[in-house]
Amino acid sequence: MLQTVKPKNARSKRVLEAREPKLVENEKTTLFLRGTSASKIVQDAIGDLHALKKPNAVKFQKKNAVHPFEDASALEFFSRKNDASLMVFASDSKKRPHNLTFVRFFDYQMLDMVELGIDGETFRKMSDFKNAKAGVGLKPMISFSGSIFENNPTYAQMKLLFLDFFHGNTVSEVDVESLQYMISISAADATDENPNPKIHFRTYMLKTMRSGHKLPRVELEEMGPRMDFKIGRIQEANPDLMKGAMQKAKGQEMRTKKNISIDPMGDKIGKIHVDRQDLGKLQTRKMKGLKKRSRGESDDGDNDIEMEDEDVDMGDDALPAVSPKRAKV
Amino acid sequence: MATAMDVDEPQKRSVTVTKPIPLTFDLGHLAAFDANPLPPLTPQSLEETLHSTARDAAQLIINQILTTVELKSTQDGVYATLPDPITQLPREKPVPKPKEPTKWEQFAKKKGIAAKAKDGKLVYDEATGEWVSKWGYKGANKGVEDDWLVEVDERKQQDVNDNPRNLSRAERLERIRKNERQQKKNEKKAELGGASSSASGYKNRRR
Numbered sequence: 001m002l003q004t005v006k007p008k009n010a011r012s013k014r015v016l017e018a019r020e021p022k023l024v025e026n027e028k029t030t031l032f033l034r035g036t037s038a039s040k041i042v043q044d045a046i047g048d049l050h051a052l053k054k055p056n057a058v059k060f061q062k063k064n065a066v067h068p069f070e071d072a073s074a075l076e077f078f079s080r081k082n083d084a085s086l087m088v089f090a091s092d093s094k095k096r097p098h099n100l101t102f103v104r105f106f107d108y109q110m111l112d113m114v115e116l117g118i119d120g121e122t123f124r125k126m127s128d129f130k131n132a133k134a135g136v137g138l139k140p141m142i143s144f145s146g147s148i149f150e151n152n153p154t155y156a157q158m159k160l161l162f163l164d165f166f167h168g169n170t171v172s173e174v175d176v177e178s179l180q181y182m183i184s185i186s187a188a189d190a191t192d193e194n195p196n197p198k199i200h201f202r203t204y205m206l207k208t209m210r211s212g213h214k215l216p217r218v219e220l221e222e223m224g225p226r227m228d229f230k231i232g233r234i235q236e237a238n239p240d241l242m243k244g245a246m247q248k249a250k251g252q253e254m255r256t257k258k259n260i261s262i263d264p265m266g267d268k269i270g271k272i273h274v275d276r277q278d279l280g281k282l283q284t285r286k287m288k289g290l291k292k293r294s295r296g297e298s299d300d301g302d303n304d305i306e307m308e309d310e311d312v313d314m315g316d317d318a319l320p321a322v323s324p325k326r327a328k329v
Numbered sequence: 330m331a332t333a334m335d336v337d338e339p340q341k342r343s344v345t346v347t348k349p350i351p352l353t354f355d356l357g358h359l360a361a362f363d364a365n366p367l368p369p370l371t372p373q374s375l376e377e378t379l380h381s382t383a384r385d386a387a388q389l390i391i392n393q394i395l396t397t398v399e400l401k402s403t404q405d406g407v408y409a410t411l412p413d414p415i416t417q418l419p420r421e422k423p424v425p426k427p428k429e430p431t432k433w434e435q436f437a438k439k440k441g442i443a444a445k446a447k448d449g450k451l452v453y454d455e456a457t458g459e460w461v462s463k464w465g466y467k468g469a470n471k472g473v474e475d476d477w478l479v480e481v482d483e484r485k486q487q488d489v490n491d492n493p494r495n496l497s498r499a500e501r502l503e504r505i506r507k508n509e510r511q512q513k514k515n516e517k518k519a520e521l522g523g524a525s526s527s528a529s530g531y532k533n534r535r536r
Contacts, residue, residue: 021422143386184383217342245419266397
């Protein structure tokens with residue numbers, strides 16, 4: 001028999017309910033933690049990434065004697081404790097200097113892991129850039145530049161990993177004012193001398209200017225952090241676990257709207273089906289004699305209608321009491 | 330007029346970006362994918378190149394949002410309605426399983442019994458002409474429990490020593506206990522039905 005935690009009061013009950021699997025999921029929480037040895041650079045790096053991920057992020061202050069690629073069970077424990085399904089583990093060693101391990105979890109089990117080594121010379125932390133920073137908790141725009149993200153399976157995997165880490169909450173609407181910053185991830189193409197090019201992680205503040213057109217001119221200003229990653233060890237996802245993670249909730253699938261399409265120019269095109277016109281009901285020239293009248297219609301009403309008809313005989317006015325019966329027949 | 334036009338002229342900045350391979354967008358994630366290879370990166374020009382490609386991408390995302398997406402202007406500002414994301418990302422937790430039907434629900438379905446409509450907590454007491462709650466304090470389910478005079482029911486009164494005042498209450502409490510037993514049974518059944526594939530309990534997974 002499985003043991004489950006039973007909430008002892010209303011508050012803990014609410015917490016446990018918030019952690020239950022949901023049809024439409026909440027934003028993933030990210031946990032930042034460091035190993036027993038961590039250089040200044042990686043500590044600054046996780047500090048800045050934490051600032052970008054706030055408020056859905058937790059940062060541990062103490063050292064943790066963990067080696068993710070040897071035994072991830074400690075991280076799984078932290079994931080469960082903090083209800084965090086994303087994790088960044090900072091470590092530094094002679095063999096792997098300035099190392100960040102990006103870990104994803106599904107159902108508190110380790111899904112996949114990637115080691116990214118920061119280039120210590122090009123690293124700049126956020127406070128090195130003296131400018132305004134983006135507001136806390138805003139959804140960033142993300143761009144991936146470089147054909148390698150389409151061609152190379154490892155880099156394609158990195159693309160999905162970064163998208164998962166930084167896309168924030170999935171929302172149906174976004175305030176245009178809140179589009180304040182962009183995370184730009186780019187990599188050069190692989191060459192023979194350099195089969196594994198570095199991934200350049202940059203964050204920019206957006207500035208929109210009047211352009212004289214309807215659309216604004218966008219300019220960027222680097223906000224930090226600036227990191228160049230070298231891909232290290234990769235732990236692929238267990239296919240069974242990944243299959244469970246990719247399952248779509250029933251009733252949540254996108255419904256295709258019939259007859260509405262958007263062409264490559266971005267114009268919305270609707271297809272309308274119109275019934276054949278009923279020519280029997282076509283309004284032709286109005287004539288007194290052809291008018292259909294109900295029995296109970298009053299004389300006042302008759303006069304009103306007559307006023308509208310322009311080309312009625314004047315004689316009709318003299319005979320307002322044409323009986324409705326006759327008109328009907 | 331003419332001078333004003335002259336002042337405007339230098340402000341005309343380009344808002345269009347042309348790329349050999351057009352960018353693809355996933356506006357649900359506010360993401361743009363630029364499949365064009367980066368120009369050769371030298372240490373001197375690296376930042377400049379990255380900045381300009383990022384600017385182009387930002388301009389294109391903003392253009393895409395402002396032209397293709399429905400914009401709603403409210404008092405709080407202009408809101409862009411984002412489409413559903415195209416790129417599927419892994420879930421955090423498994424899709425929740427539908428609730429197991431209780432034994433009564435199964436039976437009711439088999440027999441075609443519709444669920445009773447919820448008609449409120451109060452019920453009309455004809456004797457006093459007041460609305461009283463169906464259960465709880467001074468509830469209508471108390472029956473003769475609080476009456477000052479209780480008739481002895483010989484069928485219920487099996488032991489002579491039983492207090493006839495308490496019999497109605499004991500019966501009601503027994504009904505409550507029976508319902509709790511049934512609830513527990515249903516919960517157990519649901520747990521066994523769903524336990525095979527769901528995650529193991531928290532306590533078992535401790536290090």
